[in-house]
Amino acid sequence: MTGTGSFELQPLNSFGVSARAERLITISDRQQLSQLHFRPQRDLILGGGSNLLLAADLKGTVFQVRLAGRELMRESDRSTRVTLGAGENWHAVVRWTLAQGLSGLENLSLIPGLVGAAPIQNIGAYGVELAESLLEVHVWDWQARRQRTLDRDACAFGYRDSRFKSAEPGRFLITALTLRLQHHFTPRLDYAGLAQALQETSKNPQAPSALEVSDAVIRLRREKLPDPAQLGNAGSFFKNPVLDAARAEALAAQHPELPLYASQHGRFKVSAAWLIERCGWKGFREGDAGVSAQHALVLVNYGRASGAELAQLAARIRADVWQTFAIELEPEPRILPPLPALA
Ligand SMILES: Cc1cc2nc3c(=O)[nH]c(=O)nc-3n(C[C@H](O)[C@H](O)[C@H](O)COP(=O)(O)OP(=O)(O)OC[C@H]3O[C@@H](n4cnc5c(N)ncnc54)[C@H](O)[C@@H]3O)c2cc1C
Structure with missing residues (x-):
């Protein structure tokens, strides 16, 4: 199936945000691939849209993967x-x-x-x-x-x-x-x-x-976790930061209640949810963009939030955690366009 013109992606992403693409091509047979061209800066490969934040319209083609087997x-x-x-x-x-x-x-x-x-x-x-x-x-x-x-x-x-x-x-x-x-x-x-x-x-x-x-x-x-069919979200929005042992120990000394988990190569994983909650974002809502009241890691669309509003909220949370703990949170979903680098 090929759709051209302006294609609405709202039903195809779990945040339920509105964004348009120029074209949609459904790939249901591997043989199609040799006929197609993919431009990484413009085009998007789409699965179920559950790890994606569309913060703007896409200037290219969406390749919707439907290969069965x-x-x-x-x-x-x-x-x-x-x-x-x-x-x-x-x-x-x-x-x-x-x-x-x-x-x-x-x-x-x-x-x-x-x-x-x-x-x-x-x-x-x-x-x-x-x-x-x-x-x-x-x-x-x-x-x-x-x-x-x-x-x-x-x-x-x-x-x-x-x-x-x-x-x-x-x-x-x-x-x-x-x-x-x-x-x-x-x-x-x-x-x-x-x-x-x-x-x-x-x-x-x-x-x-x-x-x-x-x-x-x-x-x-x-x-x-909120069900995306009821409340738009993409699951955990940030990865748990992984710190070296010296940095983790220094942080634990300052914040004894901070949850730390041993990770690979002598490093430690820090709970991103704890950092976000500690900065006061859990349950925050502005317009229809918010942070779940049950889970500080989950950004939610209460109805008509735009992708840009959710991306701005993510950027504010990241900047706040950076200023408070000097830890850089890395988003888990793909954000299009990506968040600007921390100042
Ligand atoms: C409520 C909720 C809970 C979640 N819980 C978890 C969890 O516990 N653990 C976890 O790891 N994730 C979790 N996620 C995130 C998400 O479900 C996973 O990352 C999932 O694998 C995304 O699949 P998708 O088909 O929706 O990918 P999409 O959102 O469609 O795509 C995600 C990325 O993969 C690329 N992509 C998709 N398909 C292909 C392909 N065939 N070839 C090349 N690139 C491709 C896209 O271009 C995009 O960059 C959760 C999400 C939600 C909404």
Whole structure:
């Protein structure tokens, strides 16, 4: 499908903000790709629009990815390779893999969006990241103008980060993923709230089933996060800053109640929600742009906020946290155009 002229993107982004694009092309067949040209400065690849803030109209084309496909290939008694088209709904495939008796994705239940966007920020929740199950990312390389397969190491995954997001944004269109999922379930309950939720719901909380873990994650997420269908949002708006040990210790000495979590390479993750709340933004509202009263990390559109108003609010929060703590908050969603650098 191709739409030309001025195309309204409001129904296609979870903030529900109005923005127009010049053209919309729906990609439902890989063969289309060799006929298309992508201009990274003007065009946008769109999945479910749940990690995106459109702060202005787009001067180019939106490529809406709708590539379908679910394939299973048993590798051994222990695992199965699962290949998923980029246009599949993430949560629907998580539940489908569980129904096939495969585990590995249960902690990532109910994350909005499509399969193709999952590697972009290496989606993560409840102590698990996509990269742990991922074997290969199948892409269309706009530079080389051919299909390629990248193994996990080639994707440079990090905390809410990847080669696709940081090093080479706009070079690839992800067409499919191959994951390795397990036949025997080992629960991942490092996240305290999850183990606690299972105490209430699981028949055997010490050894819950993968489906029980998925159900508990769904319940926790519904309690905590606003549903974009009711209240426009893009989930957590800022990443948790990662600091070196000396900086984290100095901060903890000044603010003993600051939540700090050990991260990789001797570094520490700081709760961005705590920093924002401490600066007084939790529950803030100006017009229809605001910060959730339940969760300081979630920016919300109460109705008719524009993308520009939400981006301005994000910039104010970032500047305030910078002035108060000398910590730079990095937005998690893609913002178009990006926020200006901190002064
Ligand atoms: C209520 C809520 C809760 C959330 N919770 C979490 C969470 O727990 N953990 C988490 O990690 N995220 C979370 N998110 C963020 C979001 O759901 C994920 O980042 C998701 O992977 C985005 O998918 P999408 O299809 O909507 O991507 P989009 O918003 O459409 O796109 C996001 C980025 O990926 C690019 N992109 C999309 N598809 C492709 C493709 N096929 N090829 C190349 N580039 C592509 C886009 O150009 C854009 O830069 C949450 C969002 C909401 C609204």
